[in-house]
Amino acid sequence: MRSLYADHVLERMQFMQEGTLQQRLLSCMQLAIAEGIFPRATRLPATRDLARELSVSRNTVLNVYENLMAQGYVTARTGSGTWIAENLPEGSLHTPRNAAVIDSMTAKPAALSKRGASLLGHANASPYQWGAFVPGAPDVTQFPHKLFSQIQARLNREPDVERLIYSSQGGCMHLREALAEYLSVARSVHANADQIIITEGIHQAVDLVSRVLCDPGDQVWIEEPGYWGTRNLLRINGLKIHAVAVDEQGLIPDLPARSRAPKMIFVTPSHQYPLGVHLSLERRKQLLDLARKHKTWLVEDDYDSEFRFSGQPFPSLQGFEPDAPVIYMGTFSKTLYPALRLGYLVVPKALAQPLRVAAAELYRGGHLLVQRALAEFIQKGHYMAHIRRMRKLYSQRRRFMVSLIERYLGAAFLPLVNHEAGLHLVMNLPMGCDDVAVAALALRRGVKVRPLSQYYMHPQERRGLLLGFACVDERQCQDAFGTLKGCLAEMGII
Structure with a gap:
């Protein structure tokens, strides 16, 4: 059975037409090492084994290994074989493949279908799925x-x-x-x-x-x-x-x-x-x-x-x-x-x-x-049994969150619907204020809330913040709520 090294070299050499067999094999291995496909500080196959897997002479592989060693790509360890160097030669960082990668990073965005563009244009999935106050996140x-x-x-x-x-x-x-x-x-x-x-x-x-x-x-x-x-x-x-x-x-x-x-x-x-x-x-x-x-x-x-x-x-x-x-x-x-x-x-x-x-x-x-x-x-x-335990824990955390809103902001900020259920509550905000801006400011301060207005398809006057309480203990909750309160004060809402 061939090694993964041999498989990669055979695949890449199919697209190389110029140069001798030895030159093409050397180029393949230089690129694979420079790109990290052959990881640093790992051992290469023995020359005899690689020659057999590639169906080439052992002298060809020996000459390639010697060239790699001379250029600083590999080192020889007595009794331990040939190893890829931990620090590659400076020239290896400027291979044609790396240049292509850089070009691709600065290229124009790929053309999407109308459906794909619509999906991305309305995408709302948050990269933040844990911590105060991510809505709907269980502990x-x-x-x-x-x-x-x-x-x-x-x-x-x-x-x-x-x-x-x-x-x-x-x-x-x-x-x-x-x-x-x-x-x-x-x-x-x-x-x-x-x-x-x-x-x-x-x-x-x-x-x-x-x-x-x-x-x-x-x-x-x-x-x-x-x-x-x-x-x-x-x-x-x-x-x-x-x-x-x-x-x-x-x-x-x-x-x-x-x-x-x-x-x-x-x-x-x-x-x-x-x-x-x-x-x-x-x-x-x-x-x-x-x-x-x-x-x-x-x-x-x-x-x-x-x-x-x-x-x-x-x-x-x-x-x-x-x-x-x-x-x-x-x-x-x-x-x-x-x-x-x-x-x-x-x-x-x-x-x-x-x-x-x-x-x-x-x-x-x-x-x-x-x-x-x-x-x-x-x-x-x-x-x-797990649901019973979590129901008790989440109930305590919800009560604590409600108490913070009532104590530091007042009854006007309490949820308009106060059913004791779920993993989040909606903190009420004054009509017409910018809940999106509040959420953005809070995120910059490390607190993750979601603006209620983004859950509507059509413009609404009602504003609020979704606060998830399930995945934060009382100490974390109090600290994060203090930060959120500061954001509301900075924006003139309180």
């Missing part, structure tokens, strides 16, 4: 990593073949069964394992249902304000987006006379994102009536319903009526940790097979070993 340090690793290690010792190949069945059956049982109890979701499709989070779930159930140009409704990630996915899939206002009772499902009914309505009924209201009983009935009448799919995003800290939990919209036209989406990103990249869809029976096949075609499902471990984690009660 990933509190997850029982050791316990979960032990489950994984045991299952991984002798894995079944089925867990090492592509998944075309909507994910691990053990996990789908565990989820069907859990969701029935915790969220009043009516479904069996065959109706559950494992995804890599909410984004993939939105992409799947919007691609398979909508055509470009179809109208869909989203909440105003609403989650920018859903909005951007629908836009990139060519759908016509209509933002529907949200009030203290949730989305207002009003379809004007002679208006075209939407193909889908995306809604967060249990804890509206980002305002935090829940969809009232009357609005739920109206929404379901509208969906049944116009054959519209309701897509329920139940992203963090596990974290309600007072009062009765609100059941899912999916389980509100038998055979409701609802596609239910959930994720483990908030309850466990985002990098797990696991979520799920619960779909009506008529959609189960088509969406399962489409998911296999589009995404080639995997991560089955992790899914199997998560199934056991749920079935043995560890998942619910």
Whole structure:
């Protein structure tokens, strides 16, 4: 079997036509060393071995090694072979390839498709995903990593073949069964394992249902304000987006006379994102009536319903009526940790097979070993125990955040919707102030907040800041809040 060194040299020499064999081989190795493809302070293959792998004479390789040594690219260690030098000769830094790299860095931007340019033009994903006050970030340090690793290690010792190949069945059956049982109890979701499709989070779930159930140009409704990630996915899939206002009772499902009914309505009924209201009983009935009448799919995003800290939990919209036209989406990103990249869809029976096949075609499902471990984690009660612990911790942190706002800023800055739930709250700001500028100033001072105005599709007077409290302890929270208060004072808001 050839070494990687020989493979690289053989590949590159195919594009070299000028010079003798020895000259071409020398040039290849100089470039590979200068570019770091052959790392510094590593050992080169023995001359005899490399000659055999390249099907050239050993004398050719010996002469190349001697030239490399004379030029300072390699050194010889008695009894230990030939090693690439730690400090390369100055001339090696000015190879033609390096010049091409520099040129490419200063070249004009590549031409993108209209769709690609639109996606980047509306991109909103933050590079900051941890710390005060990143909205929606769970405290990933509190997850029982050791316990979960032990489950994984045991299952991984002798894995079944089925867990090492592509998944075309909507994910691990053990996990789908565990989820069907859990969701029935915790969220009043009516479904069996065959109706559950494992995804890599909410984004993939939105992409799947919007691609398979909508055509470009179809109208869909989203909440105003609403989650920018859903909005951007629908836009990139060519759908016509209509933002529907949200009030203290949730989305207002009003379809004007002679208006075209939407193909889908995306809604967060249990804890509206980002305002935090829940969809009232009357609005739920109206929404379901509208969906049944116009054959519209309701897509329920139940992203963090596990974290309600007072009062009765609100059941899912999916389980509100038998055979409701609802596609239910959930994720483990908030309850466990985002990098797990696991979520799920619960779909009506008529959609189960088509969406399962489409998911296999589009995404080639995997991560089955992790899914199997998560199934056991749920079935043995560890998942619910973790949620109970985190619910208590997040409740304490939310109360502390509210107390800081009340003590240092006053009641006018408290959330207009004060439901005790979720991993963030919206701090109210005076009408018309520049919440984007406040967020930018806070970021320069090391505090990460998101402006409420960026969650609206259309201009609004209302202003606020999304403050994530879940991933910061009380000391960090107080220090960061002091910095944020200073930003508000500097901008004349307080």
